[in-house]
Amino acid sequence: MTGPAIFLLLAGLGAIAWVSARARALRLQGVARASGRRDAVHSLPGYHGWYVALWTLIPAALFLAVWANVSPGLVTQDVLSSSAAQALPADGFSRSSILGEARAIATGAQAGAFNPLSQGLVQPYKDAIGKYGLAGAVLALVLAFAGGAYAFTRVRPDFRARTRVERLVMASLLIASLLAIITTVGIVASLLWESFRFFSMVNPIDFLFGTKWSPQSAAMGYGNEDAFGAVPLFWGTIFIGAIIAMIVAIPLGLMSAIYLTQYANPAVRRWMKPTLEMLAGVPTVVYGYFAALTIAPALRDFAVSIGIQSASSESALAAGLVMGVMIIPFVSSMADDSIAAVPQSMRDGSLAMGATTSETIRKVLIPAALPGVVGGVLLAVSRAIGETMIVVMAAGLSANLTLNPFASVTTVTTQIVQLLTGDQEFDSAKTLAAFALGLVLFIVTLLLNIVALRVVKKYREAYD
Amino acid sequence: MTTKRLPTDWKSDVMRNRIARRYAAERRFRLIGLFAVLLSAAFLAFLLFTMLGNGLRGFTRTEIAVKIDFAASPLLLDPNAITDEALSNANLPMVTSDAVTKALGADADDWVSPTAWIVLRDRIKADPKILSRTETVTLPASTEIDRAAKGDGSPEAEATVDRLKGAGLLTTGFNFNFLTASDGTDPTQVGIWGAFKGSLLTMLVTLALSFPIGVATALYLEEYARKNWLTDIIEVSINNLAAVPSIIFGLLGLSIFLNFLHLPRSAALVGGMTLALMTMPVIVIAGRNAIKSVPPSIRDAALGIGASPVQVVFHHVLPLALPGILTGTIIGMARALGETAPLLMIGMRAFIATPPGGITDPATVLPVQIFLWSDEVSKGFVEKTSAAIIVLLIFLLAMNGLAIYLRNKFEKRW
Amino acid sequence: GCGDQSSGGGAGGTRDQIRAVGSSTVYPFATAVAELFVQGNAGMKSPIIESTGTGGGMKLFCAGVGAQYPDIANASRRIKKSEFDDCQKNGVKDIIEVQIGVDGLAFAESNRGPGLKLTPKIVYEALAANPYGKGPNKTQNWNDVDPSLPAIPISVFGPPSTSGTRDSLAELILEKGCQSDPAMKALKDENEDEYKATCTRVREDGKYVDSGENDNLIVQKLDKNPNAIGVFGYSFLEENNDKLNDIPIDGVEATYETVSTGKYPGARPLYIYVKKAHMQAIPGLQGFLNAYAANWGPNGALTKRGMVAAPEDVRKGSAEAVKSLAVLDGSKLK
Amino acid sequence: MMHEPQTLVPATETKMTARDVNVFYGDKQAIKGVSIDVDMDNVTAFIGPSGCGKSTFLRTLNRMNDTVASARVEGTITLDGENIYASSMDVVQLRARVGMVFQKPNPFPKSIYENIAYGPRIHGLASGKADLDIIVEKSLRRAGLWDEVKDRLHDSGTALSGGQQQRLCIGRAIAVEPEVILMDEPCSALDPIATAKIEELIHELRGRYAIVIVTHNMQQAARVSQRTAFFHLGELVEYGVTSDIFTNPRQERTKDYITGRYG
Amino acid sequence: MMHEPQTLVPATETKMTARDVNVFYGDKQAIKGVSIDVDMDNVTAFIGPSGCGKSTFLRTLNRMNDTVASARVEGTITLDGENIYASSMDVVQLRARVGMVFQKPNPFPKSIYENIAYGPRIHGLASGKADLDIIVEKSLRRAGLWDEVKDRLHDSGTALSGGQQQRLCIGRAIAVEPEVILMDEPCSALDPIATAKIEELIHELRGRYAIVIVTHNMQQAARVSQRTAFFHLGELVEYGVTSDIFTNPRQERTKDYITGRYG
Numbered sequence A: 001m002t003g004p005a006i007f008l009l010l011a012g013l014g015a016i017a018w019v020s021a022r023a024r025a026l027r028l029q030g031v032a033r034a035s036g037r038r039d040a041v042h043s044l045p046g047y048h049g050w051y052v053a054l055w056t057l058i059p060a061a062l063f064l065a066v067w068a069n070v071s072p073g074l075v076t077q078d079v080l081s082s083s084a085a086q087a088l089p090a091d092g093f094s095r096s097s098i099l100g101e102a103r104a105i106a107t108g109a110q111a112g113a114f115n116p117l118s119q120g121l122v123q124p125y126k127d128a129i130g131k132y133g134l135a136g137a138v139l140a141l142v143l144a145f146a147g148g149a150y151a152f153t154r155v156r157p158d159f160r161a162r163t164r165v166e167r168l169v170m171a172s173l174l175i176a177s178l179l180a181i182i183t184t185v186g187i188v189a190s191l192l193w194e195s196f197r198f199f200s201m202v203n204p205i206d207f208l209f210g211t212k213w214s215p216q217s218a219a220m221g222y223g224n225e226d227a228f229g230a231v232p233l234f235w236g237t238i239f240i241g242a243i244i245a246m247i248v249a250i251p252l253g254l255m256s257a258i259y260l261t262q263y264a265n266p267a268v269r270r271w272m273k274p275t276l277e278m279l280a281g282v283p284t285v286v287y288g289y290f291a292a293l294t295i296a297p298a299l300r301d302f303a304v305s306i307g308i309q310s311a312s313s314e315s316a317l318a319a320g321l322v323m324g325v326m327i328i329p330f331v332s333s334m335a336d337d338s339i340a341a342v343p344q345s346m347r348d349g350s351l352a353m354g355a356t357t358s359e360t361i362r363k364v365l366i367p368a369a370l371p372g373v374v375g376g377v378l379l380a381v382s383r384a385i386g387e388t389m390i391v392v393m394a395a396g397l398s399a400n401l402t403l404n405p406f407a408s409v410t411t412v413t414t415q416i417v418q419l420l421t422g423d424q425e426f427d428s429a430k431t432l433a434a435f436a437l438g439l440v441l442f443i444v445t446l447l448l449n450i451v452a453l454r455v456v457k458k459y460r461e462a463y464d
Numbered sequence B: 001m002t003t004k005r006l007p008t009d010w011k012s013d014v015m016r017n018r019i020a021r022r023y024a025a026e027r028r029f030r031l032i033g034l035f036a037v038l039l040s041a042a043f044l045a046f047l048l049f050t051m052l053g054n055g056l057r058g059f060t061r062t063e064i065a066v067k068i069d070f071a072a073s074p075l076l077l078d079p080n081a082i083t084d085e086a087l088s089n090a091n092l093p094m095v096t097s098d099a100v101t102k103a104l105g106a107d108a109d110d111w112v113s114p115t116a117w118i119v120l121r122d123r124i125k126a127d128p129k130i131l132s133r134t135e136t137v138t139l140p141a142s143t144e145i146d147r148a149a150k151g152d153g154s155p156e157a158e159a160t161v162d163r164l165k166g167a168g169l170l171t172t173g174f175n176f177n178f179l180t181a182s183d184g185t186d187p188t189q190v191g192i193w194g195a196f197k198g199s200l201l202t203m204l205v206t207l208a209l210s211f212p213i214g215v216a217t218a219l220y221l222e223e224y225a226r227k228n229w230l231t232d233i234i235e236v237s238i239n240n241l242a243a244v245p246s247i248i249f250g251l252l253g254l255s256i257f258l259n260f261l262h263l264p265r266s267a268a269l270v271g272g273m274t275l276a277l278m279t280m281p282v283i284v285i286a287g288r289n290a291i292k293s294v295p296p297s298i299r300d301a302a303l304g305i306g307a308s309p310v311q312v313v314f315h316h317v318l319p320l321a322l323p324g325i326l327t328g329t330i331i332g333m334a335r336a337l338g339e340t341a342p343l344l345m346i347g348m349r350a351f352i353a354t355p356p357g358g359i360t361d362p363a364t365v366l367p368v369q370i371f372l373w374s375d376e377v378s379k380g381f382v383e384k385t386s387a388a389i390i391v392l393l394i395f396l397l398a399m400n401g402l403a404i405y406l407r408n409k410f411e412k413r414w
Numbered sequence C: 001g002c003g004d005q006s007s008g009g010g011a012g013g014t015r016d017q018i019r020a021v022g023s024s025t026v027y028p029f030a031t032a033v034a035e036l037f038v039q040g041n042a043g044m045k046s047p048i049i050e051s052t053g054t055g056g057g058m059k060l061f062c063a064g065v066g067a068q069y070p071d072i073a074n075a076s077r078r079i080k081k082s083e084f085d086d087c088q089k090n091g092v093k094d095i096i097e098v099q100i101g102v103d104g105l106a107f108a109e110s111n112r113g114p115g116l117k118l119t120p121k122i123v124y125e126a127l128a129a130n131p132y133g134k135g136p137n138k139t140q141n142w143n144d145v146d147p148s149l150p151a152i153p154i155s156v157f158g159p160p161s162t163s164g165t166r167d168s169l170a171e172l173i174l175e176k177g178c179q180s181d182p183a184m185k186a187l188k189d190e191n192e193d194e195y196k197a198t199c200t201r202v203r204e205d206g207k208y209v210d211s212g213e214n215d216n217l218i219v220q221k222l223d224k225n226p227n228a229i230g231v232f233g234y235s236f237l238e239e240n241n242d243k244l245n246d247i248p249i250d251g252v253e254a255t256y257e258t259v260s261t262g263k264y265p266g267a268r269p270l271y272i273y274v275k276k277a278h279m280q281a282i283p284g285l286q287g288f289l290n291a292y293a294a295n296w297g298p299n300g301a302l303t304k305r306g307m308v309a310a311p312e313d314v315r316k317g318s319a320e321a322v323k324s325l326a327v328l329d330g331s332k333l334k
Numbered sequence D, E: 001m002m003h004e005p006q007t008l009v010p011a012t013e014t015k016m017t018a019r020d021v022n023v024f025y026g027d028k029q030a031i032k033g034v035s036i037d038v039d040m041d042n043v044t045a046f047i048g049p050s051g052c053g054k055s056t057f058l059r060t061l062n063r064m065n066d067t068v069a070s071a072r073v074e075g076t077i078t079l080d081g082e083n084i085y086a087s088s089m090d091v092v093q094l095r096a097r098v099g100m101v102f103q104k105p106n107p108f109p110k111s112i113y114e115n116i117a118y119g120p121r122i123h124g125l126a127s128g129k130a131d132l133d134i135i136v137e138k139s140l141r142r143a144g145l146w147d148e149v150k151d152r153l154h155d156s157g158t159a160l161s162g163g164q165q166q167r168l169c170i171g172r173a174i175a176v177e178p179e180v181i182l183m184d185e186p187c188s189a190l191d192p193i194a195t196a197k198i199e200e201l202i203h204e205l206r207g208r209y210a211i212v213i214v215t216h217n218m219q220q221a222a223r224v225s226q227r228t229a230f231f232h233l234g235e236l237v238e239y240g241v242t243s244d245i246f247t248n249p250r251q252e253r254t255k256d257y258i259t260g261r262y263g
């Protein structure tokens, strides 16, 4: 029995369970309702349907998931004990590739045999797969019936089917949020572990407060002491991502959102908002080329013309400006949504006091929409910090500690990518430095987020 | 309280000046807003304009008509037994180059694309009878001629183009091949389909994972989780995920999906899962903000007539929050669509010449394809790169189109 | 469920597509061969070539034997002893080494540029972080290095420290320039580490600009900035000779001729490394290698793509390696 | 202070009881030791100055205070003898049985029809579209809104006038046919005619449902209720037969309030 | 039908006039040819059944209808003889001069203090912090809220009870010292004492400000107003001296409504 067939069969069973349970509940409840008391009936018949359908499907599906992982091993064991398998070579990879090929032919994933030996194994494979497939299907069906029957007997007018089904919904919501949390934990754990190894090679103080960054010299055996000073990277990150890019993105994004929600006519807003959102989707290579070949040379010429001779053709300013443009939608769209969500009565209240539209926006709407606005700005900063391509192409890779926006700087993320791609040895300080950088970045943004959360909590103005 | 205030004297100079100032501020504010919108739009227009300028040429290709006498050519082919195998052994490249030189002169071999013989192969396969005829076949021009025909070539090549044009042998037409072929090494023959399909599959996986999980997480945290330090920690750390450099997600994908779960390398499945990790926080954050801004009185109203918390959420809160959630989804997916770094880690920065058949087949995606082409030696790839960018943007538009439609549909003011 | 396509559960899995990883320099040639291989072998699936940089490729290549590990590593330098040992440790015992051709490490400037002429010594003195161990590099303009050069600021766009190309720059040019000082030669025998650091470390004050792994970007930046010079593979120079001029090293220009004969100081070999254990398991692997051999000659398809063919005797040796699948002896590696 | 409920005019079935209920918003106590019985056959009116806790207490009766994070309820409240704060209580069912009309009209941003149909739908009270239409019409009629909106049932409920919105919310609450109806100043936004209709509705519902109504309008309390509870500063000052309270209050504070001699 | 305003009890200065005003929401006409004069020394009450257009008309008087996208106003409305819909009219100033209290309380999600201080701040009516404090206290006192909130001026205005919120909004409106005050059912959420305070405030303000009040409470209309306008289905049915309207309505419809014999 094939996968899709079982799937269809189960889906059919589930549907039948749903319909029959619903019908039963409907009938029983009709009787109970007629007899008076209101709490004699608890859940809508549909919930009974779902309850029984879920009992039919979930145990069987769980079983099949387990079976799908167990049965290939059983199949292989069966095949290996067949006579044709005795001719297999002892060497691991050839052996497994022959087996794999035979399996592929047996399941129809591959047409002809590349290795003659595998042809003989096709039949044993077919047999074994058929055997275990059937066994699995039968067991799954039995489980489905058992589950369904158990649940079906519980259908009573006052049975709290809705509560059960909703508990499952809640459980799945919980599991979903756990997944998000597990991702975080996974990232933190891996960062922590590798950083720990890094810090056993490099003094954390040197790393955190050193002002010289040149990991390749460390890789060349020049010593770890003054090769891993990450301050220039932190500064570069802040300079490009949190200062220059934000100087572009926050005013443009926020003012665009304000204009579109409060001043522009709704049709304009309907078109402009998605149009601006396209800025976030232009691939960063494109921005990179744009920054490196159009903006950066122009900025350098400008800097030279105003007498900054040291201006380099790679500049923090070029990368930051273009990055700022890229993240405008993060600010504008999120701010737009939260401003639009502030109830009309708030606006009316302010306008009726004789406030101008801009006063209403600045003093009433923005404070009420603060969480969304701050959320958008945080996302934008995050995105700017995480960006690499533009920096590589337009700001260069040299770790300078400078206030000069026309100088070349680099960022933490860019260095992480540089360290992790290309030559990588997962036991050298050079590669591990990427994790330490990642960890510091994580901690810094964490602090940033905590502060933002506090600020929002303090200044948020909850309406309604 | 003795001070009796009289109605404010709005006609006094002080008040008049004040009002004038406020109006000036109002106008300024409004102008700044307009300016911001226009400036942002101008950036976009500029980008689009430049890309269209460079990229539209990528959608056309130059072809040269060549008369080939199949019967007389030294083809090792039996018209009754045309198989793929026979064709690949039929010495077609040689035959093509002979035919071209015979028809157009000694240097003409450089005028047609080195892979022009594929056209012959396909023609023969489609109609074996051609082997007994003389037929005019239009072959793709080489990069040099193609560029010259588009006004961007060396003087010699341009002279050749003029000559061929004069003879009526040179045509420029829409490059369907670009939309149907996959990666290759000859810019006149490459296409975007493989990468497009890869992106499509990857985005489907990303959306299928990140949207439900993101929305569910946002709902759980905002509506059901008890507000305490634990939820604060969760909130902050999810916000923080958005700031984790994307390549770190690539590392996570590498170690979990490839090294631990043994999922196939370079596959859309793994790419999609990795990008989903990255997109999810954006959806969660936007979703929570959107959920927060649903007025509590709506929840009260529903609870008050006996809706269960789950019903309140799915019947009222979610529909009202959907526009905001979709905004998050749009920008999250847009970012995922344009992302390359994490995909490097899981092997999607690769030459993959066959379009993926499913989510477990090796695949590449549009931004990676763009990145790879932008680093190609041959200049013929420059316009292909821009053309691929246009395709990516169209993809982006189409993807956002649906979400935007839904968003506009659900948006309500109250 | 899972486990149906690639991993055959207990069977360990199989793969019907060749996988190669590694150098971005070799990447265009590998893809060209892959294409030819498919065209010449009807029904074969196209090999998958990943561009990870030489070091990254080696790392993946040496991770083990089996369907989930690549079959081939492309390299723009020879495998290192440390990498070879890593391979051995992970059970990748038998490795076949094939030199597929030669590449030149070209130095170029815009054709509106000053027309520099360089030597390894000048390059070393201009780019070293600490020339001859005598303290940080203070040179600002080319004429600070050598009075015969024009008084324009030093500005070099080159590959990042993670690429094989950068390794080649260090080995072929910088070390050579460095050794012009006999003291350095002596240092090499005394203290290998310090020698390496002194001779191959590149300055980080912005005179040398890491430009990611995107050589076209360097080309375009040179076009915008006529006083800068760029370092990249020979094929880019060849393709962009309408915009760029070659900068001769030691008076030798990078041309097909000089690179292939090895007269050009920046000439370097390109390799592929193949797992012998995969030869039997992966369909078409032998055919793929044959496709290399058929196309790496002086008039072959690879030279059309900008590769420089290896000298006759090297090609013969490589062809032999492809045929006999002779295994690399790790003891001679550095 | 008198907390003990008295036996009232018609001997009736007690529907809800509250015993020693305290409600806190954070540290602030909004309800102080209130005990009260709500009858099946009598309409109970809560009166008292603004901010005295009427809404707060009303919300404890169907556990709407659960939704205010800072709110905490102490004491016992029963419905048909069952403690509604017991963990076995199904809050959802409780709220379906104890319906509520809020002080500020809060229609869903859906159509008028959907606003009314929502409750019957989730509780499965209609067997089909036609049935639902009937329920919607009946509820709107009872709420005195039918004539005004019958031609625009599919317009948004939020585009109605203030009074119309409030009547919509009343219609929405009675569409579920609850056993107890809690009305928090249902007529404050209504004109006399609409008010009269609602009062008529209350009269009509009386006996079938237990009804609690918060009102600032003494005349209204006198007109519609049989029992009146007077709250002051979170305390239940006096609770008794409406006519007694209005004609012969036992407490000084009640008297002062009733006669408007307060504050 | 009588549209012409009559000369009234005390000869007074006319503050606002409306002539042939029509208001449409999209296609639906909500106000039909209303003409009315608002006096400086008289309080004008708007009465009429729910949904008849009282709020709509009130909102045309300070152009709050501008904020409703679908609303369209025809006709002339003047303030001190100036057409408020003229393009030369300064809407901001207009709204500062014609203050408004809404039907649904809508305090800003700010502290109580900030809610009151908002208007004086934007109009520059306070010369400093101390001055502002005085204005806030005075406004809250007048709105009858001071004693309840004086200890928590920095709590959010949204955490007040419904009646408190409404009084906060009244306080907010008078803090700007407007010339005309439009009140849309200001007392509907208030208890008798608070209502009495507001009525007292109205009495106090009368003469200095022109006051328009929408109310459903006939007694209130009779108590506080000198002139009453009765609206029905968007039309101004009758407008005249309050005592006349209540004792001797000329129109049948008015009489029916006043005596509750409607619908």
Ligand SMILES: Nc1ncnc2c1ncn2[C@@H]1O[C@H](COP(=O)(O)OP(=O)(O)OP(=O)(O)O)[C@@H](O)[C@H]1O
Residues within 6 Å of the ligand: D025, D028, D030, D049, D050, D051, D052, D053, D054, D055, D056, D057, D068, D070, D103, E159, E160, E161, E162, E163, E164, E189, E191
């Ligand atoms: N969410 C809340 N948080 C804190 N305090 C609150 C909250 N809601 C109400 N209060 C306070 O609790 C007290 C009682 O409020 P409640 O809303 O019950 O009054 P009420 O009697 O209904 O008044 P009104 O007639 O004005 O509606 C008031 O002092 C009010 O300010």
Ligand SMILES: Nc1ncnc2c1ncn2[C@@H]1O[C@H](COP(=O)(O)OP(=O)(O)OP(=O)(O)O)[C@@H](O)[C@H]1O
Residues within 6 Å of the ligand: D159, D160, D161, D162, D163, D164, D189, D190, D191, E025, E028, E030, E049, E050, E051, E052, E053, E054, E055, E056, E057, E068, E070, E103
């Ligand atoms: N924003 C709107 N869009 C469309 N119609 C509206 C809107 N606001 C009000 N209406 C309609 O206009 C008519 C008049 O409404 P208005 O709010 O002026 O009534 P009202 O006299 O204030 O009633 P109430 O006493 O119930 O507040 C009503 O039929 C109402 O449904």
Ligand SMILES: [Mg+2]
Residues within 6 Å of the ligand: D054, D055, D056, D103, D184, E161, E162, E163
């Ligand atoms: Mg209340």
Ligand SMILES: [Mg+2]
Residues within 6 Å of the ligand: D161, D162, D163, E054, E055, E056, E103, E184
């Ligand atoms: Mg109204």
Ligand SMILES: O=P([O-])([O-])[O-]
Residues within 6 Å of the ligand: C022, C023, C024, C025, C026, C052, C053, C054, C055, C075, C076, C159, C162, C163, C164, C165, C166
């Ligand atoms: O990619 P590389 O050839 O420079 O390693």
